[in-house]
Amino acid sequence: xxxxxxxxxxxxxxxxxxxxxxxxxxxxxxxxxxxxxxxxxxxxxxxxxxxxxxxxxxxxxxxxxxxxxxxxxxxxxxxxxxxxxxxxxxxxxxxxxxxxxxxxxxxxxxxxxxxxxxxxxxxxxxxxxxxxxxxxxxxxxxxxxxxxxxxxxxxxxxxxxxxxxxxxxxxxxxxxxxxxxxxxxxxxxxxxxxxxxxxxxxxxxxxxxxxxxxxxxxxxxxxxxxxxxxxxxxxxxxxxxxxxxxxxxxxxxxxxxxxxxxxxxxxxxxxxxxxxxxxxxxxxxxxxxxxxxxxxxxxxxxxxxxxxxxxxxxxxxxxxxxxxxxxxxxxxxxxxxxxxxxxxxxxxxxxxxxxxxxxxxxxxxxxxxxxxxxxxxxxxxxxxxxxxxxxxxxxxxxxxxxxxxxxxxxxxxxxxxxxxxxx
Numbered sequence: 001x002x003x004x005x006x007x008x009x010x011x012x013x014x015x016x017x018x019x020x021x022x023x024x025x026x027x028x029x030x031x032x033x034x035x036x037x038x039x040x041x042x043x044x045x046x047x048x049x050x051x052x053x054x055x056x057x058x059x060x061x062x063x064x065x066x067x068x069x070x071x072x073x074x075x076x077x078x079x080x081x082x083x084x085x086x087x088x089x090x091x092x093x094x095x096x097x098x099x100x101x102x103x104x105x106x107x108x109x110x111x112x113x114x115x116x117x118x119x120x121x122x123x124x125x126x127x128x129x130x131x132x133x134x135x136x137x138x139x140x141x142x143x144x145x146x147x148x149x150x151x152x153x154x155x156x157x158x159x160x161x162x163x164x165x166x167x168x169x170x171x172x173x174x175x176x177x178x179x180x181x182x183x184x185x186x187x188x189x190x191x192x193x194x195x196x197x198x199x200x201x202x203x204x205x206x207x208x209x210x211x212x213x214x215x216x217x218x219x220x221x222x223x224x225x226x227x228x229x230x231x232x233x234x235x236x237x238x239x240x241x242x243x244x245x246x247x248x249x250x251x252x253x254x255x256x257x258x259x260x261x262x263x264x265x266x267x268x269x270x271x272x273x274x275x276x277x278x279x280x281x282x283x284x285x286x287x288x289x290x291x292x293x294x295x296x297x298x299x300x301x302x303x304x305x306x307x308x309x310x311x312x313x314x315x316x317x318x319x320x321x322x323x324x325x326x327x328x329x330x331x332x333x334x335x336x337x338x339x340x341x342x343x344x345x346x347x348x349x350x351x352x353x354x355x356x357x358x359x360x361x362x363x364x365x366x367x368x369x370x371x372x373x374x375x376x377x378x379x380x381x382x383x384x385x386x387x388x389x390x391x392x393x394x395x396x397x398x399x400x401x402x403x404x405x406x407x408x409x410x411x412x413x414x415x416x417x418x419x420x421x422x423x
C-alpha cells in the first residue's frame with residue numbers, strides 16, 4: 001500500500017461525487033481551485049456561485065494549520081478573494097520547517113455555523129481506526145480528551161452497534177443524522193481505497209453534514225481498479241518538494257509505462273547510490289544504509305519494477321548513473337544494483353538495459369571512482385549475473401556480483417566499507 005496525499009479539492013470532489021451513490025442523497029458541497037492559470041471570468045461561467053455568494057479561500061497545498069497561520073480568509077466577495085490570492089500566489093511560506101511557494105488555492109462558499117465536529121479514519125494493518133468528537137475545529141488538539149476512538153477490524157461492517165460509542169453523547173435531534181453520515185463516509189472510505197480521511201471540522205447545514213475542512217490520502221496501488229471512480233485525481237508532491245530535471249524525466253517515463261520507475265535525489269553529493277528492482281527491496285536497501293549510520297551518504301531512492309522493457313531500463317539507468325557520477329571529487333563511490341528474488345521479471349533482460357548504460361558511461365564511472373555491487377535472483381538470473389561479471393572485466397570497473405546466496409543488506413555493508421576505506 002502506498003499512501004498518497006491528495007488536495008482538499010479532490011477529497012471533497014470524491015466525497016460529493018460518491019456520497020449520493022452510497023447514501024441516496026446529495027451533500028451540497030461546492031468548491032473550486034484557483035492557480036496561476038485560472039481565468040476568473042471562465043471560473044464564474046463554470047461555477048456561477050463564486051460571484052453570487054460570500055466565499056472562503058485558503059491554500060490547498062497538503063499542509064495543515066492554515067487557520068492558525070493566517071492563511072484562511074472568510075466572508076469575502078470574489079474581488080476580495082482575487083486580491084487575497086494575488087498577494088500570496090507564488091510567494092514562499094514556511095510550514096513545519098518546510099519552505100515552498102503557494103501555487104494552489106481552494107475557494108468555497110462561506111458557511112456560517114455554530115457546531116463543529118471532528119472525524120478521522122485511518123487504515124491500519126488489521127482494520128481501520130475511527131475517531132470522532134463533538135468539539136472539532138482549530139482547537140482539536142487542546143480538546144483531544146473529548147475525542148472518542150474505535151477500531152473496526154477488516155471485513156467488519158460498520159453497523160449502528162459498532163458506531164454507537166462514537167455517537168453516544170450526541171443530542172437526540174442530530175444523533176441519527178451524524179451516525180448515518182459516519183457510516184456512509186466509512187463505506188466511502190473503503191469503496192474508494194482511502195487510507196486516511198479527516199474532516200476537521202464538519203458542521204450541519206440545513207440538517208445535513210457539510211465538511212468545512214477535509215484531508216485525504218489514497219492507496220495509489222489501487223489506481224487500476226479506481227481510475228473511473230477517482231477521475232482526474234492529482235497526487236501532488238509534498239509541500240516544499242520540487243522535482244529536479246532528472247526526477248521529472250523519470251516521472252515522465254513512469255507515466256508512459258505499465259511498469260514502475262521511481263527516482264528521488266536525496267543528496268546530490270552522496271557517495272552511495274542505488275538502482276534497485278522492487279518496491280519492497282528498494283526500501284530495505286535504503287533503510288539498511290541508514291540503519292548502518294550512513295544515511296547522509298545516500299544519494300538517492302530508486303526503484304524499478306513491473307517488468308520494464310530493455311529500452312525503459314536503459315533510459316532509467318542513464319539518469320541514475322549520470323547523477324551518481326556527477327562532480328567527481330577523487331573519493332570512492334558505490335552503486336548498489338540490487339533486488340530481491342524476482343517472481344516473473346527476466347533478470348537477464350532488465351540487466352541488458354543496465355549493462356548498456358554502464359558501457360555508455362564508462363568514462364564517467366571511472367572518473368567518479370565508482371565501485372558497483374550487484375545482488376539479484378529470479379528468472380534467468382544466472383545469465384544476468386554472468387553478463388555483469390563479464391562487463392566488469394570488459395570496461396575495467398570494479399563490479400562485485402552475487403546471487404541469492406548473498407543477503408540484500410550484505411552488499412549495502414560492502415558499499416559502505418568501500419567508501420570508508422582508505423584511498
